[in-house]
Each structure stands twice: as structure tokens, then as C-alpha cells.
Amino acid sequence: MKNSQFKQASLNKIIEDHQSGSAKIAFIALQALADYSVQSTLTDPAFYLRDLSDFALRLQQTRPSMAILANTIDTWRQAIGRSHKANLITLKRIALDKAHDLMAQSRLANEQIVHQVCDLIADDSVILTHSISSTIISCFTELAKKSISAIITESRPGNEGCLVAERLSHLGIETQFITDAQLGLFVPKADVVLVGVDSILADGSVVNKAGTYLTALVAYDTGTPFYVCAESTKQSRKHNVSIHLEEMGAAELNLADLPHITPRNIYFDVTPARLISGWINEYGMQTLINEPPKHV
């Protein structure tokens, strides 16, 4: 495959992937960088480096709501940028190794999070989650050894809850599958809410699939603990006010074309820190900044 074809195919794969969580997307991007660093046909080290770095930037820009993508690719670009005087063979080796290294770090962070979560969750707990997260799926894989049960949401319009259902069914976990609108009925039936997130903002608020804020509101209103499970690379320097929340195609809502009616499809919402009981990352349980309640 030509350089430009490979790059475009990799970008399209991420742009069209509306079901994977941000850790998985970062993995796919790093794998694309690893593959491209080897198979790029450019032979001049400066051109090779510039082309690779430009590809990394474009990968980063595919999903602006995902801090892990920004952070991981920044780290990767800095590493290869520091090697700008190396020869082509060395450059290829550094680019490939750094991508693999970052993937391994992410895998390790996730294993550590799973360990923390398993220590936290008691036998026979009912765990509710919203949307899909590779971190949460890893937690369930380990938690399946305890006699826990699950409540999961459909997560319209991508319906990634159906994928979660398949995974939990395979793991033999007794699971109730609900529409997003039933969150108010089912969060109170859970012992704990666990969600993965796309980004943790500078003020401690979290960006995740639309509906996460609703889940957190019910958890807060009913006294149900609400934990965010996310590796530290998901921390963003951005503030709530400057965050761009991606909107996807309206066709996903399957609404008939009607005059005056505009279907909206914003994929992410922001959950304020004051509603979050804690952030579990690879270093343990972190407390987010807890602003005072707004309207009380």
C-alpha cells in the first residue's frame, strides 16, 4: 500500500470507529504509527521524520475529545523529535520501539487499575456501567471470578451496550440491559457505578459518552458511589470551557427527514467533579477537586 493510502486508511478507521473507548482508540493509533514507521517508503531521514510526525498529528486530531490520544501521541512525537539527527534505520527503530513502549505502558496501567478495582468491589456487588470502556471490560473479566452482577446501558445511538452485553454474556456475568432512559430506575439498584472516561479535565470534570453526566446525577442523588476508572494519561490540561465535544452524523438517529426538525448527535458530555466519588488510576484512588454543589 502506498504511503498516502496507508495513512488515509488508518485515519478513516479511527474516524469511523464510534464504538471504541479512548484507550482502545489510542492503541489503534499507536499501532498505525508502529506499522507506518516500518513501511514508509521515504528514504531521506528528514522527510521520513516530517511525514511521520505529520501523520501522528493528523491521527491526534481525529478525536479531539480524547485526552489519551493527545497525550500519548505528544509523548511519541517528542521522542522521535529528539532523534532528528539519527540515520533512517535508527529513526525507524526509535519510532517503532516508542509506539510499542507506550502500548505496553498503557496495558500495564490498565492491569494496575483492574487490581485496584478488584480490591474495592465486594463479593455479590451489583455494578452499573454506561457505554463501553476497554478498562471496564478488563475489570469485569477479573471481577467475573467474584459473584458480581451487572447493569449496563444500551448507549444510543452507537448501541455499544450491545457489545458490552456480548462480552459479559461470554464471561457468564448475570446482567440487566437497560435503555439509557431507565438510568434513574436502575442506578439506585446498583451498589457502585464504574465508568471509563475519555478525558479528565483540569478542573477534575470528566468527558465521556453522553449520558455519563445523567448517570452521575442519579448516583449522587441516591447516594450510590460513582468511580471513574482511567489511566493517568487521560488527564488533560484543558478546562471545561475550552473543550470541544464531538458531534457525529445525524443519520445515526434514524429519524425521517422532516422540515424544521434537526437531529443532534453530540457524543460526549461533561460530568462535574462534585458528582464523582473518586478516580481510580494506576497509582490508586485519586480524589478529584470537589467544587461545592451549585444550586443548593
Added chain:
Amino acid sequence: MKNSQFKQASLNKIIEDHQSGSAKIAFIALQALADYSVQSTLTDPAFYLRDLSDFALRLQQTRPSMAILANTIDTWRQAIGRSHKANLITLKRIALDKAHDLMAQSRLANEQIVHQVCDLIADDSVILTHSISSTIISCFTELAKKSISAIITESRPGNEGCLVAERLSHLGIETQFITDAQLGLFVPKADVVLVGVDSILADGSVVNKAGTYLTALVAYDTGTPFYVCAESTKQSRKHNVSIHLEEMGAAELNLADLPHITPRNIYFDVTPARLISGWINEYGMQTLINEPPKHV
């Protein structure tokens, strides 16, 4: 059509109607009583009365979450019960007249509610509603004369938001159509939330389509006024703890059959009075009992 066939067809029509709000369902039930009171082939007044009263009870029991159905049919049964000494012709006349009378009262109450709502809503307001309500559709029909715009929810799994979209499109109201999961993003963009409800319980909490509690939580959290629009016959003597929330067929969720996975489809949730800014009925704006916030 035979008596038993007519009755079963009427009951099925209501049982299978998952899209109409409770005022519409009460209307359909009253119309069935009006029609049946005329066409019943029973000739003995005592048998006629008992059969009609039994049919009314069965209509009432089709939708236990709907106070208006219970209240309206109670009133109708009391009226015909008081006439048990009348002859057949008189009985038929009373049964028919009382059904028509109750339908007219409901229509008038709705007109008065629309009038109250129109006084409340300023020009250029953005109004958000969840699910479908004939009262709210009547409000929009009148509000279309002001330059208001709307935000409406899909309302899974019945998707009655699609019906609302058709009505608002026809009225020429600029409308944003969102998934239920996007409520946290769009309630803050509204000036006011208006919902119809199925029942107002003794403690001031309201029973309505699942997702209403989520809508009210966001409204409360973001300081957006949240009004319930419902005729006074929707007041129930029941308390939150004794209310039965109907669950419909899981097939509506369209989830593939998977071991260990149970799709749940509870149609209604309960919104506590403390989250509700006011109840607009035919007499004006009522204040619901405001319990203190629970977890602050």
C-alpha cells in the same frame, strides 16, 4: 361485533398502545365505554349495568401507572352505579352522557392548562420536553404562534419522540431532536422544561415515562425551571412506595438473545417533588410539597 369481542378489542387497543400519554389513554377508554354503553346487546338492566361496570374495571386495570384512568373511570362507575334503579333506556343514556361529559371536562381542563402555559412562556423561549403528552402537544399548538423553539427526546424504546417531531414539524416549530442520553447536554440550552405526566402521587412526586427523573435532575442541577402540566384528575391518592411501575416486553429493546443477559423495559420512573418547580393544572400553578434535598 359481539359484546365480548368488542370489549376484548377495546382492551387490546389500550394494552398495545405504548405511545399515547395517559390523558389520551383515558379518552380512548371513555370512548370505548360510550360506544359499548350504546351497542351492548344485554337487555336486563341489572345484567347490563354489571357487565358495563365490569368492563370499566378491566379498562382501568390495563394501565395501573395512570391515575387519570383510575380517577375518571371511578367517577363514571359511581355515576352509573347511582342509577341502578333506572330502566335500560335511561341507563344507556346516563352511561353515554357521563362518558361524553368526562371527555368534555378533560378537554376543557386541557384548554385551561394551555392558556396558563401560554401566559408563562415568553417569546423566543426554548422549550424542552421528554416523551409524548397530548397536553404538551396542545401547548405547542398554541405556542407555535409565538416564536418559540423546541428540544425533544427520542424516548426509547417506544420512540414516541418521532411522533412529537412530526407534530412540531407540521406546526413549523424549529426543533432539535436528541437521544435520551443527550439530556445532560440539552436541558441547559433550554429556558424551560415542560412535561405531561401520568400520575401525581400523594407526596407530590410524579410518575411519567422513564427518563423524566433524569430530565428533572439536570434541570435542578443547572437551574432550569421544570414544570409539570397535568389536569387535576391526574392526582393519585397512592404513595411512591405503593406505586407499580409497568414493565413492557423486552423485545422492544431489540437485543439479540444472549445467555445471562436480561433486557429490562420499565416504562415509567418517579420524579420527586423537590426537583419540580411547579404543577400547572386547570386552576393555575400549584406548588408541590417540596421535601428538603436528600443528600446535601
